[in-house]
Amino acid sequence: MTTAISVSGVVKSFGRSRALDELDLSVDVGEVHGFLGPNGAGKSTTIRVLLGLLRADAGQVSLLGGHPWRDAVALHRRLAYVPGDVNLWPNLTGGEAIDLFGALRGGLDKRRRDDLLERFQLDPTKKARTYSKGNRQKVAVVAALASDVELYILDEPTSGLDPLMEAVFQECVREVKRDGRTVLLSSHIFSEVEALCDRVSIIRQGRTVESGTLSQLRHLTRTAISVETARPISGLVELPGVHDARVDGAHATFDVDAAELDRVLQHLHRFELRALTSSPPSLEELFMRHYGHQEARAELAGV
Amino acid sequence: MGGTLTGTVRLARLALRRDRVQLPLWIVGTTVLLSGTYAAAQEQFPTEADRLTVLRTAVETPAILMLRNVPTGTSNGEMMAFQIFPFLVVMAGFMSTLAVVRHTRQNEETGRTEMVGSMVVGRHASLTAAMIVTAGANLVLAALLALTLIGNGEPTAGSLTLGLAVGAGGLAFAAIAAIAAQVSQTARAANGIAAAAIGAAYLVRGLGDALGDIRPNGYTMTTAWPSWLSPIGWTSLTQPFAGNRWWLLGLPLALAVGGTWLAFALTNRRDIGMGMVAARPGPATAAPGLLSPLGLAWRLQRGTLLGWAIAVGLFGVTIGSLSSAVEEAFDGNEGATRTIRELGGEGSLIDSFYSAMLAIIGAMVAGYAVQALLRVRAEETGGRAEPTLATGVHRLRWLGSHLAVTVFGAVLLLAIAGISAGLVAGLAAGDTGGRLADLTVAALVQLAPALIMIGFVLAAFGLVPRLAVGIGWAGFAVALIFGQLGELLNLPQAVRDISPFSHVPALPAAEASATPLVLLAVVAMALTAAGMALFRRRDLAP
Numbered sequence: 105m106t107t108a109i110s111v112s113g114v115v116k117s118f119g120r121s122r123a124l125d126e127l128d129l130s131v132d133v134g135e136v137h138g139f140l141g142p143n144g145a146g147k148s149t150t151i152r153v154l155l156g157l158l159r160a161d162a163g164q165v166s167l168l169g170g171h172p173w174r175d176a177v178a179l180h181r182r183l184a185y186v187p188g189d190v191n192l193w194p195n196l197t198g199g200e201a202i203d204l205f206g207a208l209r210g211g212l213d214k215r216r217r218d219d220l221l222e223r224f225q226l227d228p229t230k231k232a233r234t235y236s237k238g239n240r241q242k243v244a245v246v247a248a249l250a251s252d253v254e255l256y257i258l259d260e261p262t263s264g265l266d267p268l269m270e271a272v273f274q275e276c277v278r279e280v281k282r283d284g285r286t287v288l289l290s291s292h293i294f295s296e297v298e299a300l301c302d303r304v305s306i307i308r309q310g311r312t313v314e315s316g317t318l319s320q321l322r323h324l325t326r327t328a329i330s331v332e333t334a335r336p337i338s339g340l341v342e343l344p345g346v347h348d349a350r351v352d353g354a355h356a357t358f359d360v361d362a363a364e365l366d367r368v369l370q371h372l373h374r375f376e377l378r379a380l381t382s383s384p385p386s387l388e389e390l391f392m393r394h395y396g397h398q399e400a401r402a403e404l405a406g407v
Numbered sequence: 408m409g410g411t412l413t414g415t416v417r418l419a420r421l422a423l424r425r426d427r428v429q430l431p432l433w434i435v436g437t438t439v440l441l442s443g444t445y446a447a448a449q450e451q452f453p454t455e456a457d458r459l460t461v462l463r464t465a466v467e468t469p470a471i472l473m474l475r476n477v478p479t480g481t482s483n484g485e486m487m488a489f490q491i492f493p494f495l496v497v498m499a500g501f502m503s504t505l506a507v508v509r510h511t512r513q514n515e516e517t518g519r520t521e522m523v524g525s526m527v528v529g530r531h532a533s534l535t536a537a538m539i540v541t542a543g544a545n546l547v548l549a550a551l552l553a554l555t556l557i558g559n560g561e562p563t564a565g566s567l568t569l570g571l572a573v574g575a576g577g578l579a580f581a582a583i584a585a586i587a588a589q590v591s592q593t594a595r596a597a598n599g600i601a602a603a604a605i606g607a608a609y610l611v612r613g614l615g616d617a618l619g620d621i622r623p624n625g626y627t628m629t630t631a632w633p634s635w636l637s638p639i640g641w642t643s644l645t646q647p648f649a650g651n652r653w654w655l656l657g658l659p660l661a662l663a664v665g666g667t668w669l670a671f672a673l674t675n676r677r678d679i680g681m682g683m684v685a686a687r688p689g690p691a692t693a694a695p696g697l698l699s700p701l702g703l704a705w706r707l708q709r710g711t712l713l714g715w716a717i718a719v720g721l722f723g724v725t726i727g728s729l730s731s732a733v734e735e736a737f738d739g740n741e742g743a744t745r746t747i748r749e750l751g752g753e754g755s756l757i758d759s760f761y762s763a764m765l766a767i768i769g770a771m772v773a774g775y776a777v778q779a780l781l782r783v784r785a786e787e788t789g790g791r792a793e794p795t796l797a798t799g800v801h802r803l804r805w806l807g808s809h810l811a812v813t814v815f816g817a818v819l820l821l822a823i824a825g826i827s828a829g830l831v832a833g834l835a836a837g838d839t840g841g842r843l844a845d846l847t848v849a850a851l852v853q854l855a856p857a858l859i860m861i862g863f864v865l866a867a868f869g870l871v872p873r874l875a876v877g878i879g880w881a882g883f884a885v886a887l888i889f890g891q892l893g894e895l896l897n898l899p900q901a902v903r904d905i906s907p908f909s910h911v912p913a914l915p916a917a918e919a920s921a922t923p924l925v926l927l928a929v930v931a932m933a934l935t936a937a938g939m940a941l942f943r944r945r946d947l948a949p
Contacts, residue, residue, distance in 0.1 A: 152947070155796075155797045157796060157946070157947040158947065159944075159946055176801075177799050177800070177801045178799075180797055180798050180799045181798075181799040183797075185794065185798075187790065187793055187797075189790055190790075191789055191790035191791050191793075191794075193706075193707065193791060194593065196689075196693075197688070197689035197690055197691065199690060199692050200689065200690060200692070201693075202693075203697070203698060204693055204697060204698060205794065205795075205798060207693075207698035208698075208699075208700070208798035209798040209799055210798075210799050227688075228691040228692070229689055229690065230688060230689075231688075231689055233592070244794065
């Protein structure tokens with residue numbers, strides 16, 4: 105088995121609104137898979153379907169080789185889940201909640217638990233009622249990471265953590281990956297996804313719009329270029345694949361489609377290059393391109 | 408004050424909008440109860456002679472006095488007041504305390520106050536808005552009750568006294584709830600304190616009535632001193648349609664003003680979100696007993712159960728200690744004995760007293776069961792069921808754990824009631840073993856309606872989770888009104904039979920019969936199984 109999660113054509117409606125509209129998702133064993141999408145795109149709904157908390161209306165779902173609804177209990181012993189909005193029992197302490205989740209999941213590693221508490225600087229004697237959002241999230245993260253499981257399903261696990269804790273979290277995910285475990289990481293934080301994920305799926309309105317490695321995705325998008333040449337530049341704007349070009353004599357800034365980069369650079373050579381800076385597209389730009397501009401969406405639909 | 412009240416009007420309007428269904432339901436429901444009882448009393452006791460017979464029996468029967476009110480006369484209005492007056496105040500009390508807690512502590516607990524507090528809103532605005540809305544609701548209720556009575560041709564003074572007494576009683580409990588909301592950290596605890604205050608006030612007033620002296624005319628009474636200690640007692644002492652002592656309303660109103668002042672003083676002394684008692688650190692690791700679905704359910708429910716156990720235990724002791732007074736009252740009063748038998752009581756008189764009291768215990772325990780089981784819905788909406796069910800816990804095991812704790816709690820409460828009543832009554836009568844056995848069995852029979860309510864709530868939870876809380880309590884209210892108040896409202900037997908309370912043998916007065924109990928148990932089990940199966944198949948609905 106090399107596929108940890110396989111979802112194809114899943115549909116889930118709530119009343120008249122369609123939360124998942126033939127969504128596809130494939131996560132390989134041993135990879136950290138980024139799961140991106142704007143608010144309300146269906147990330148949490150997908151995760152709830154994977155956990156057997158919601159039942160899909162149509163489509164195929166397979167999780168660790170089993171069926172998430174039918175084999176829920178057996179599968180849950182092999183995975184750990186951090187919800188997007190961590191709610192704890194107000195009158196239980198953080199330590200009690202961690203032990204409880206661990207026990208219900210089938211046991212947790214005491215040494216790892218204490219080590220994680222130390223690293224996340226979490227006081228386990230406080231009642232959950234007094235925890236901030238970030239501290240509640242730490243409880244769920246510690247409980248999940250201290251469990252010896254094959255798959256971690258993390259729904260925006262760092263949205264309430266400060267940058268220091270975010271770094272600790274990234275370190276922990278790398279350790280988990282080194283042990284050959286699988287992680288599905290839903291996130292809004294691009295730097296986190298870029299730093300951790302092998303592959304990324306981007307969803308919008310309940311559909312998967314992009315899926316692949318980061319370099320594959322980058323290939324689909326544009327690089328921002330700024331050049332200075334010895335002689336005034338001409339003929340750049342007309343080249344295929346060049347966008348938003350601003351030519352000012354011997355200076356030009358523009359975006360170029362990855363596929364046309366080589367041809368455009370050859371064109372620029374004619375004017376004798378003096379300086380060139382290129383910035384690869386960030387995941388954020390990729391994301392913004394899918395969601396930010398109406399025209400970009402229309403363009404994407406044509407691809 | 409310098410702006411501590413800024414934003415009150417806005418918050419009051421928000422509260423009214425949130426309550427646009429709930430408060431009208433309470434107000435209309437209470438009014439319907441009054442007019443239903445008013446009409447039924449005239450149907451059941453059409454002539455002066457009928458009324459005298461009933462009242463002469465009542466003044467001799469502490470059980471009736473505890474549940475009704477001291478009789479003041481035989482007019483239509485007085486008969487209605489005798490039947491239902493304290494209960495109307497209880498209704499106003501619950502309407503008020505639930506509203507105050509909803510708009511103060513519950514908002515804080517859910518973090519809504521923090522959001523609102525960051526806007527242009529003064530420190531006292533939240534509590535002020537809650538009190539204004541609640542005072543308005545009580546005023547509307549008072550007016551509606553008075554108008555209903557005046558519309559039926561009752562004297563204006565008496566109608567106004569009764570209406571305003573109910574409203575003033577509601578306000579007094581609103582102030583108690585305001586204090587409770589400041590002192591406790593959760594809405595659940597605040598509601599618990601307020602409900603305990605209402606229950607205690609009802610019970611203390613009942614003692615005052617039960618221990619009162621019969622006047623020379625033989626059918627009216629002077630209440631004993633305990634009534635002066637209870638807000639519900641104060642309202643009863645105004646004697647609508649008889650004395651119309653409306654100035655006594657100064658007592659509940661003084662409590663309302665003083666209590667509200669204290670609540671405001673308390674808001675100045677604490678931070679938003681916190682109670683008066685600072686949270687102490689707890690254990691860093693979980694005890695082994697917590698580490699299972701059953702352990703978790705027990706941990707979540709034990710506090711509620713403890714509160715109920717104290718209430719039920721106190722009630723049991725009260726029943727037991729009243730029994731000798733009841734027996735004395737009937738010694739040598741053959742007229743009353745004959746009348747109560749004619750009214751449907753079987754067995755000895757003391758046994759019919761026990762039956763009436765244990766029926767109340769049964770209603771209380773059924774209420775506990777509804778509250779305890781609805782905890783599963785709170786877990787679901789609170790987002791705590793989701794991470795729990797994402798572990799290796801089967802849905803049925805999770806739900807079954809809460810079910811087990813609820814059933815255990817109901818059995819425990821009934822046993823406590825039966826044992827405490829039996830022990831105290833037995834020690835007084837010198838027949839400890841006999842009374843203990845009789846009353847414990849009689850109390851445990853009341854498990855049947857509680858099981859039906861449990862099954863009903865489970866079925867609602869499985870089928871329509873988002874409506875489960877409303878349906879659960881509405882079902883309980885219907886069962887209570889049709890079953891326990893059906894006779895009072897003169898409802899047809901077919902309607903009364905809808906309620907599980909109508910089918911419980913009235914032990915120890917009636918003969919024990921297994922058939923209705925078995926049938927109730929079968930219905931309860933069918934509902935429970937249906938609820939479990941439905942929950943297993945449905946989506947989680949936060």
